[in-house]
Amino acid sequence: MPNTTGKKIKIGVIGASGYTGADLIRLAACHPGMEISALAANTHAGKPLADVFPHLGFVDAPPLVKAEEVDWSSLDAVFCGLPHGTAQDIIATLPESVKVIDMSADFRLKDTSTYAKWYGREHAATHLLEGAAYGLTEHNREAIRAARLVACPGCYPTATLLALLPLVAAKLVDASDIIVDAKSGVSGAGRSLKQNILFSEAGEGLSPYAIAGHRHAPEIEQEISKAAGANVFVNFTPHLVPMSRGELVTCYVRLAGSHTAADLAAALAERYAGEPFVKLAPKGTLPSTQFVRGSNFCLIGVYADRIPGRAIVVSTIDNLVKGSAGQAVQNFNLMFGFEETAGIAQQPLFP
Numbered sequence: 001m002p003n004t005t006g007k008k009i010k011i012g013v014i015g016a017s018g019y020t021g022a023d024l025i026r027l028a029a030c031h032p033g034m035e036i037s038a039l040a041a042n043t044h045a046g047k048p049l050a051d052v053f054p055h056l057g058f059v060d061a062p063p064l065v066k067a068e069e070v071d072w073s074s075l076d077a078v079f080c081g082l083p084h085g086t087a088q089d090i091i092a093t094l095p096e097s098v099k100v101i102d103m104s105a106d107f108r109l110k111d112t113s114t115y116a117k118w119y120g121r122e123h124a125a126t127h128l129l130e131g132a133a134y135g136l137t138e139h140n141r142e143a144i145r146a147a148r149l150v151a152c153p154g155c156y157p158t159a160t161l162l163a164l165l166p167l168v169a170a171k172l173v174d175a176s177d178i179i180v181d182a183k184s185g186v187s188g189a190g191r192s193l194k195q196n197i198l199f200s201e202a203g204e205g206l207s208p209y210a211i212a213g214h215r216h217a218p219e220i221e222q223e224i225s226k227a228a229g230a231n232v233f234v235n236f237t238p239h240l241v242p243m244s245r246g247e248l249v250t251c252y253v254r255l256a257g258s259h260t261a262a263d264l265a266a267a268l269a270e271r272y273a274g275e276p277f278v279k280l281a282p283k284g285t286l287p288s289t290q291f292v293r294g295s296n297f298c299l300i301g302v303y304a305d306r307i308p309g310r311a312i313v314v315s316t317i318d319n320l321v322k323g324s325a326g327q328a329v330q331n332f333n334l335m336f337g338f339e340e341t342a343g344i345a346q347q348p349l350f351p
């Protein structure tokens with residue numbers, strides 16, 4: 001139902017002093033139907049927003065406070081940009097009347113033993129799991145529209161699944177033979193100080209991490225398996241790239257039957273025709289993180305491999321926009337009946 005009331009939706013952001021929180025505030029400030037009513041943080045609580053993020057000094061927003069100081073029942077929606085674990089603990093305390101758009105990993109995995117294995121703790125809010133909709137907007141609109149809690153996908157799964165789900169569902173590729181070679185800018189690791197993202201250690205270098213052990217592998221597998229109708233493993237290796245934002249995944253796939261790379265491109269073009277945020281790279285061009293920077297777009301390219309029977313699918317997003325805050329706003333728009341593009345229609349920032 002379109003939102004025709006003209007009434008602003010009161011939103012809160014928990015984790016407002018983090019990177020996803022900051023991009024959420026940046027987008028909310030330009031949204032026609034949002035009123036930023038509460039901002040919560042932890043160590044930065046007590047500060048004006050401009051002290052934490054000077055670039056957000058132009059936004060009309062309240063100061064950051066501790067989550068327990070906010071009257072959440074006075075709000076309509078809460079965006080949550082907290083570390084996993086902390087997210088479920090705080091979300092479980094929010095009143096039922098508030099819709100929640102979570103950017104953490106806490107409500108993405110449906111299987112609690114898989115969650116415990118990959119996140120190192122038992123899930124403590126399982127009563128909320130069943131009703132949580134997986135927030136890959138283009139593939140789960142009806143559930144997102146009806147949900148009280150939406151679990152936005154991880155940034156790597158977003159780029160990967162947008163490229164591969166239609167191909168797996170149409171059985172154009174062999175779901176059991178997928179290799180995802182992924183690259184991310186350092187903002188993907190969040191704003192807290194970590195040695196591997198220090199300029200002196202991440203700059204001018206390129207390194208893989210979490211080989212055969214990244215927690216986005218089971219998330220990708222959950223969704224690919226659903227589309228394939230069978231449990232599959234996906235080979236997934238992330239790399240840290242010395243740029244601030246942007247993410248690109250190169251997916252190596254085996255073609256099913258006598259299908260060609262052109263068939264894959266045609267299937268993706270058909271599946272995403274009319275989608276405002278997912279586009280195929282024009283023939284002869286290659287996706288680059290620079291072509292989606294700062295935007296909610298996902299740009300996908302499909303190429304025939306030199307090896308017969310194989311193809312290469314490249315997908316790129318901005319990890320902080322389509323990979324988190326932008327997709328969160330896209331889901332909010334569905335949940336509250338706004339145009340899906342409201343607040344997130346800006347074009348990429350280039351160069």
Ligand SMILES: NC(=O)C1=CN([C@@H]2O[C@H](COP(=O)(O)OP(=O)(O)OC[C@H]3O[C@@H](n4cnc5c(N)ncnc54)[C@H](OP(=O)(O)O)[C@@H]3O)[C@@H](O)[C@H]2O)C=CC1
Nearest residue numbers: 015017018019020041042043044081082084104188190191
């Ligand atoms: N960065 C990215 O590209 C993406 C991140 N995500 C996920 O989104 C979530 C947020 O990520 P990101 O913004 O990068 O993280 P940051 O590290 O940049 O920010 C974390 C935020 O959580 C707050 N916080 C931390 N611990 C607590 C606590 N115990 N109680 C209350 N608040 C707390 C911090 O407050 P303070 O600073 O005041 O201490 C800060 O506002 C994570 O789950 C992340 O995995 C998902 C997709 C992409």
Ligand SMILES: CC(=O)N[C@@H](CCC(=O)OP(=O)(O)O)C(=O)O
Nearest residue numbers: 103104105154155184185188189
């Ligand atoms: C570069 C970098 O460190 N990126 C992060 C991905 C961030 C993300 O999407 O994390 P969640 O699944 O917790 O939301 C990582 O690999 O852990």
